[in-house]
Amino acid sequence: MYQYDKYDQMMVDQRVAQFRDQTRRYLAGELTEDQFRPLRLANGLYIQIHAPMLRIAVPYGLMSSKQVRKVADIARRYDKGFVHFTTRTNFQLNWPKLEDVPDILAELATVQMHAIQTSGNDIRNTTTDQFAGINAEEIEDPRPWAEIIRQWSTFHPEFAYLPRKFKIAIIGSENDRAATKLHDIGLHLVKNHDGEIGFEVLVGGGLGRTPIIGEQIRPFLEKEDLLSYLEAILRVYNRLGRRDNKFKARIKITVREHGINHIRELVEAEWVQIRDQLRLDQKEIDRVKAFFTEPDYDSNAAADTSFEAKLEEDKAFARWLKQNTFEHKVPGYKAVYVSLKKHGQAPGDITSEQLEIVADLADKFSFGEIRSTHTQNLVLADVKQADLYELWQQLQAEGLATPNINTLTDIICCPGLDYCGLANATSIPLSKQIAERFDDLDHLYDLGDIKIKFSGCMNGCAHQSVGHIGILGVDKKGEEWYQFTLGGSSEADASIGERLGKAIPKEDVVDTVSHLIDAYVDLRREDESFLATVRRVGVDPFKERVYADN
Amino acid sequence: MQIIKDREIVEDNWLHLDDEAQLVAGNITVSLARWQEQHETLEHHEGGLGLRLSGDDPLEEIVPDLARFSLIVLLFPVFTDGRCYSYAKLLRERYGFKGEIRAQGDVLQDQLFYMSQCGINSFELANPNRLTNALSAFDDFSESYQATVLRPEPLYRRR
Ligand code: HEM
Numbered sequence: 001m002y003q004y005d006k007y008d009q010m011m012v013d014q015r016v017a018q019f020r021d022q023t024r025r026y027l028a029g030e031l032t033e034d035q036f037r038p039l040r041l042a043n044g045l046y047i048q049i050h051a052p053m054l055r056i057a058v059p060y061g062l063m064s065s066k067q068v069r070k071v072a073d074i075a076r077r078y079d080k081g082f083v084h085f086t087t088r089t090n091f092q093l094n095w096p097k098l099e100d101v102p103d104i105l106a107e108l109a110t111v112q113m114h115a116i117q118t119s120g121n122d123i124r125n126t127t128t129d130q131f132a133g134i135n136a137e138e139i140e141d142p143r144p145w146a147e148i149i150r151q152w153s154t155f156h157p158e159f160a161y162l163p164r165k166f167k168i169a170i171i172g173s174e175n176d177r178a179a180t181k182l183h184d185i186g187l188h189l190v191k192n193h194d195g196e197i198g199f200e201v202l203v204g205g206g207l208g209r210t211p212i213i214g215e216q217i218r219p220f221l222e223k224e225d226l227l228s229y230l231e232a233i234l235r236v237y238n239r240l241g242r243r244d245n246k247f248k249a250r251i252k253i254t255v256r257e258h259g260i261n262h263i264r265e266l267v268e269a270e271w272v273q274i275r276d277q278l279r280l281d282q283k284e285i286d287r288v289k290a291f292f293t294e295p296d297y298d299s300n301a302a303a304d305t306s307f308e309a310k311l312e313e314d315k316a317f318a319r320w321l322k323q324n325t326f327e328h329k330v331p332g333y334k335a336v337y338v339s340l341k342k343h344g345q346a347p348g349d350i351t352s353e354q355l356e357i358v359a360d361l362a363d364k365f366s367f368g369e370i371r372s373t374h375t376q377n378l379v380l381a382d383v384k385q386a387d388l389y390e391l392w393q394q395l396q397a398e399g400l401a402t403p404n405i406n407t408l409t410d411i412i413c414c415p416g417l418d419y420c421g422l423a424n425a426t427s428i429p430l431s432k433q434i435a436e437r438f439d440d441l442d443h444l445y446d447l448g449d450i451k452i453k454f455s456g457c458m459n460g461c462a463h464q465s466v467g468h469i470g471i472l473g474v475d476k477k478g479e480e481w482y483q484f485t486l487g488g489s490s491e492a493d494a495s496i497g498e499r500l501g502k503a504i505p506k507e508d509v510v511d512t513v514s515h516l517i518d519a520y521v522d523l524r525r526e527d528e529s530f531l532a533t534v535r536r537v538g539v540d541p542f543k544e545r546v547y548a549d550n
Numbered sequence: 551m552q553i554i555k556d557r558e559i560v561e562d563n564w565l566h567l568d569d570e571a572q573l574v575a576g577n578i579t580v581s582l583a584r585w586q587e588q589h590e591t592l593e594h595h596e597g598g599l600g601l602r603l604s605g606d607d608p609l610e611e612i613v614p615d616l617a618r619f620s621l622i623v624l625l626f627p628v629f630t631d632g633r634c635y636s637y638a639k640l641l642r643e644r645y646g647f648k649g650e651i652r653a654q655g656d657v658l659q660d661q662l663f664y665m666s667q668c669g670i671n672s673f674e675l676a677n678p679n680r681l682t683n684a685l686s687a688f689d690d691f692s693e694s695y696q697a698t699v700l701r702p703e704p705l706y707r708r709r
């Protein structure tokens with residue numbers, strides 16, 4: 001993975017010093033609340049119901065075991081001993097003290113970590129596919145490009161005060177595990193007719209109040225032009241994006257108001273002016289790529305026979321393997337999910353002790369690297385098949401092997417009313433109840449791939465509008481109600497879910513999920529997935545089932 | 551009034567004229583509207599001439615006139631309005647403006663670093679009592695990853 005040189009290190013160290021001084025001035029009354037807010041947000045710091053919330057960046061979802069141990073240590077010493085992973089592969093501390101934040105950032109800097117631009121109206125952490133670099137269908141590893149974007153976007157002087165936040169996601173294969181179509185910019189590594197590799201560029205996707213799927217702005221961009229093209233888009237947006245209404249300030253609205261064709265004209269006109277100046281040097285591309293070379297894989301890994309034997313003799317192991325691992329491009333290896341979706345536990349939460357064990361397991365079995373996923377799980381990406389049984393046993397002992405990846409209980413859920421000052425409604429406790437209701441694994445597997453996404457308010461941090469089943473907390477005269485949507489998707493076939501009907505009271509939420517599932521089981525044809533069924537029959541048959549007994 | 555110019559605290563010798571105010575000799579700045587209305591008179595102005603622009607003004611339209619100005623004032627109505635960062639950068643890099651570019655309005659210490667990297671070289675702080683403290687902000691970072699006005703080569707060419 002990428003290693004800081006003296007420049008990268010100096011930049012994060014100077015950032016800590018800058019924020020330490022800003023915090024001091026705020027606490028001394030020299031900065032007003034309004035003046036301090038954008039500064040703290042640019043360092044990941046929200047002020048929440050119980051305490052500040054600090055969002056720490058995991059650039060493109062990649063961490064070393066050393067970093068994970070540091071995170072565990074920080075969570076224990078400055079917080080309540082656990083962290084929460086988010087849909088943008090970052091993680092959050094829910095209870096730090098404001099005065100401690102500069103020290104926390106200083107500790108993070110010692111392991112090449114930071115909270116830079118994890119909130120606020122700036123360019124956020126660039127995310128990617130958790131199987132980058134190891135999946136056989138990949139056209140090219142997107143991570144070096146994500147790192148190049150990280151550096152370009154960090155402290156970009158022109159784009160620190162954008163109309164609104166700006167998120168970029170990049171993938172290297174057709175299978176979209178990073179919700180690129182729902183990002184302000186989505187980048188797809190593609191091959192053109194001449195066999196050259198470049199980027200397809202999408203713009204204007206986003207979730208929140210007005211979910212919109214990104215549109216193609218350029219079918220093919222030469223790789224060397226990546227930064228100039230991004231800079232052109234950002235400059236057009238910085239000048240044109242609305243600043244009169246924060247609900248209309250995202251680039252998705254700029255694109256909608258002006259039309260993709262007009263935006264394309266503006267961007268291309270800007271781009272031709274800066275293209276030569278900002279063309280990436282091959283030397284720099286090579287420098288960054290050199291950090292993402294393949295680890296030292298064992299060429300004999302597939303020869304192992306113990307693995308097959310274990311599969312035969314241990315049904316639980318076989319079940320976990322089928323559900324929680326992913327095919328690796330190297331024979332004899334697998335990528336392994338560490339499930340943060342144990343039934344009855346807050347989705348995406350992990351304790352310091354668990355983090356330390358995951359770090360040890362990564363050292364022992366997966367070249368010391370850990371990845372975080374858009375679905376709020378972790379991944380050990382390079383595990384030899386001979387090691388899988390032992391790894392599974394150890395994960396299981398820690399409650400990290402719930403074999404539910406991509407099932408109904410692999411719920412994406414925001415913090416909701418338990419932690420978030422903007423929430424209308426509770427989300428985590430209801431997610432837990434849903435998971436408990438569907439505790440029977442055979443039933444879960446029979447239901448197949450069903451993505452439930454659950455947000456506590458319109459901001460949609462859990463992407464409910466692109467959930468196969470989306471659940472959104474709404475406030476009705478001070479009471480918690482829930483709006484369901486069906487048929488959304490954040491993948492290559494992205495779509496926005498359709499409203500099921502009027503909002504549902506809190507006590508009926510879990511039953512409503514059951515009704516939806518029962519309806520699906522009746523309606524599906526053979527092994528038709530939930531999403532395919534909804535797309536075929538529409539929401540009406542589901543609606544009838546849910547509202548029939550109300 | 552004192553301002554920061556080229557990283558030093560200096561006495562300001564410019565007068566920002568309202569659109570209604572009488573023209574006077576000496577260094578003055580005018581709004582875009584006034585420039586467009588009275589440019590014939592202003593061409594013969596005795597003293598320095600400066601132009602005030604906000605993020606709402608069409609930057610490209612004044613490019614042919616730039617040579618007439620020795621100062622461009624960029625207005626930041628609130629410090630979170632980042633449009634004029636792009637204006638400064640374009641004025642310097644694309645339109646070759648060599649004169650003074652000044653930030654005016656809600657200008658605070660914590661934005662000076664970014665502003666200066668975009669080519670703004672003078673600053674009327676919202677709170678003129680904080681000039682001395684603010685001077686340190688130019689050194690908040692000793693490098694930038696990007697190609698900036700002050701460091702035209704991106705960092706990777708220097709690595
Ligand atoms: C308690 C802490 C949190 C607060 C105060 C918060 C606040 C917000 C706000 C205000 C928005 C709307 C922004 C907009 O519409 O432009 C938003 C969107 C979002 N948040 Fe959060 N959030 C929190 C936690 C989380 C968590 C835990 C996740 C991940 C699980 C997350 C991921 C996102 C994402 C992905 C979006 C939508 C991005 C888009 O519109 O494209 N946030 N958040």
Ligand code: SF4
Nearest residue numbers: 414420423456457461
């Ligand atoms: S969706 Fe709403 S309730 Fe949930 S974390 Fe985001 S802002 Fe808070």
